[in-house]
């Protein structure tokens with residue numbers, strides 16, 4: 001009897017699917033923040049502990065998953081194909097994203113009739129050149145890359161190591177087994193950290209919702225609405241459409257399978273920070289193989305920022321309307337081009353998109369000071385764009401997995417039961 005009674009609470013807690021608990025944490029957090037206002041900062045440490053714990057996983061998880069995935073694939077040509085498909089899909093979806101952002105702002109005109117003053121001056125950032133990016137991909141010291149969490153360099157080293165381990169055959173076996181065992185332990189640790197997600201998400205959202213009063217949000221409600229709407233359209237129309245038509249997959253399963261990652265992305269505003277959760281969703285809920293998930297997702301968390309691209313489009317047009325500048329067709333073209341490049345160069349950390357916005361603005365001759373108008377509410381926009389960034393990475397991962405026969409459709413279609 002006594003054992004029965006004591007085992008009841010954990011059983012009930014365990015019976016609720018994780019995504020429902022995380023979603024409940026989000027809603028309760030928003031409510032708590034709204035009620036307590038700035039005092040809700042009290043819960044911020046809960047969120048910070050959670051974010052630190054996920055970030056702790058990034059480097060070892062990405063490195064081991066990728067080495068294991070590549071040795072399991074045993075085919076360098078296949079790796080090359082996966083790389084090309086990944087980059088092509090990332091670029092195409094980003095161009096769509098910025099187009100949708102431009103269209104939404106042009107249609108709904110969030111900046112027309114708004115009277116806001118701005119003073120703070122901003123410096124324009126320089127976009128890195130292609131050669132600089134290429135040279136920077138190769139780590140001169142892999143330990144340094146691991147220590148600093150330079151994901152692209154880690155990927156390059158892991159691919160090299162994985163291919164070499166395959167080429168040396170039997171001699172590579174002990175190291176491969178070591179990495180397999182290490183990767184398993186990292187998956188386990190990810191699950192353990194994720195069990196804490198409902199509380200972490202609660203803490204993060206309570207803090208954010210407590211620190212933004214309506215007086216800051218209301219004047220900019222229209223541009224926030226337009227950015228959120230464009231984000232939603234991109235995920236529901238472009239991503240779902242590509243999954244259905246190119247992948248012949250049910251998009252609802254995809255949306256269901258990525259909820260954990262979306263909520264963590266929304267509350268943390270960091271797609272790099274969400275990476276371990278995305279890898280877990282791809283493997284456990286969508287049925288993508290370790291090799292594809294371990295390669296496509298970290299690359300995406302570094303270069304694929306569709307949400308940021310949407311935001312660049314929406315905000316550039318918004319600011320043009322605000323300051324009364326008429327954009328020409330050439331300006332729109334310039335926004336698409338620089339917005340795509342700026343989104344690729346955006347780091348997956350909170351607020352990075354706001355800094356990159358200066359590249360787009362300076363290219364079309366908009367006053368950089370106007371960025372100050374948006375800076376006050378940027379976190380709210382950042383949360384939405386990070387969700388799209390993460391959703392895009394997971395969509396491309398699913399499509400690439402499907403096209404390479406690296407997607408277990410039994411797992412994908414079973415998402416509903418999770």
Ligand code: ASP
Pocket residue numbers: 269270271272305307308346347348349350351352353354382385386389
């Ligand atoms: N916070 C975004 C992300 O991590 C980047 C951005 O600021 O646009 O994906």
